[in-house]
Amino acid sequence: MKRIKDEPYFTHSVYSAFTTGIQVKCPKCHGMGIVTADEGSAYFKCTNCGYQAEKERTVYRYDVHNQCKNCGRYYRVDIEETAKQHFSALHVKCPYCGTMMSGEVHKTAEAFSYAAEINKGKEPWFGLELWFLTSFQGKPIWAINREHLTYLIDYLSADMREKPMGRGKKTQSDHLPTFMKTAKNRERIVKLLEKMQEE
Known part of the structure; x- marks a missing residue:
């Protein structure tokens, strides 16, 4: 039996840009790039062609x-x-x-601009499309980076999902739309996520 303990609410959110980065498609070469941020600016750097951009926050x-x-x-x-x-x-x-x-x-x-939400599969500062983006029955499924993708696969494929200790705090799974958590969809969604993981 596969068990998973859920993670804190902001573990895999746009705020990951401050620590682990958000993986996106480069607007120039369509290779993989990374968006990071600090207090004053957001930065983009392509790991493929080297293109870089900076935007004041x-x-x-x-x-x-x-x-x-x-x-x-x-x-x-x-x-x-x-x-x-x-x-x-x-x-x-x-x-x-x-x-x-x-x-x-x-x-x-x-x-500071904290309009920090993923919108239609794009990160908030440069509007770049996420690297890990697919769809299930017309609805977008995405992960902000490889760590987030691994979390989604582990969470959705687990038999037992536990909330971390503490009183009714929101957890990472509270970000997930209902269609992803529905039992009849989980197996097919995990297959889509695993396919992205191979890229």
């Missing part, structure tokens, strides 16, 4: 704030258009009286 707010020379009120106008955020000064309309004035564009760090 900090979210910035761009605005022009000033005192209106017509009505005398202080105002702030957010600059949403990416193309305009690169200018050092812009003409903006006072939101109170409509007077057009020139003002300096201010760039302020708002927060």
